Amino acid sequence: MKTLPESILEHSRRLPExxxxxxxxxxxxxxxAAVDQALSRLAKAGKLIRASRGLYLAAITDQGRYVTPAMEKVVSALASKNQEDIVLDGARSxxxxxxxxxxxxxxxxxxxxxxxxxxxxxxxxxIKHAPRWMLALGSTTAGAVIRALAWLGERRIGEVMETLRIQLTPIDWQALSSVRSLLPSWMALAIGREVG
Structure with a gap:
């Protein structure tokens, strides 16, 4: 019969990056208490990585040495595990x-x-909590537009809309139009003018 740490490690090896x-x-x-202690010891031994309180991930082996997984994959796994939306913030969008x-x-x-x-x-x-309207349309291009506009602010909306007019597809504009009622007035108005 496997020990608790062996069972945890075996399970961790079956997980994607x-x-x-x-x-x-x-x-x-x-x-x-026994599970917490086993996870903690495996992390101290370098076989697991403690990502935050109570959350661990498997270290990836690459040519015999342990490396850390890509943050995007960890964030994606967290979103899936907790059934929550997690998207890039406004500056990165x-x-x-x-x-x-x-x-x-x-x-x-x-x-x-x-x-x-x-x-x-x-x-x-x-990872910061955000209002529902900022997460509207998720990880799509149109969703990124909402977060970028919120970060850039009302003051820059004119110049930004000129760039977006060229860049976005009709499908993106349709998606933005579909969530206008959730958005701040200044943003909904600017999107309405473009879709118009």
Missing amino acids: GGLLSAKEFLHLGSR AKMLGLSVQVPSGDAFLTSGRARTLQVGEVTAE
């Missing part, structure tokens, strides 16, 4: 859409869940 583990998944194998040349430092995301910080190796990601 960035897959997360929590103590609740192993309570059928031992008490909460603006950069991705070419609306800003500012290079944001670190990783930042917005979520429908609770705010938290993930630490994966040397990379830290801030």
Whole structure:
């Protein structure tokens, strides 16, 4: 019969890159204290990575050495595990859409869940709670436009809309139009003028 740490490691090896583990998944194998201690010891031994309080992930082996998974994969696994939306924040959305040349430092995301910080190796990601309208349309291009506009602000809406007019497809404009009632008035008005 396998020990508790062996069972945890075996399960972790079956997960995709960035897959997360929590103590609740192993309570059928031992008490909460025993599971917490096993996870903690595996993390100290370098076989698991502690991403945040109560969340662990498997270290990936690459040519015999352990490496950390990509933060995007960890965030995606977290969203799936907790059934919450997690998307790039406004600064990163603006950069991705070419609306800003500012290079944001670190990783930042917005979520429908609770705010938290993930630490994966040397990379830290801030996950901040956001209102429902900022998460409308999820990880789509149109969703990124909403977050970029919110970050850039009403003052820059005119110049930004000129760039978006060229860049977005009719499907993107249709998606933006479909959620106008959720958006701040200034944003809904600017989108309405474009779709008009």
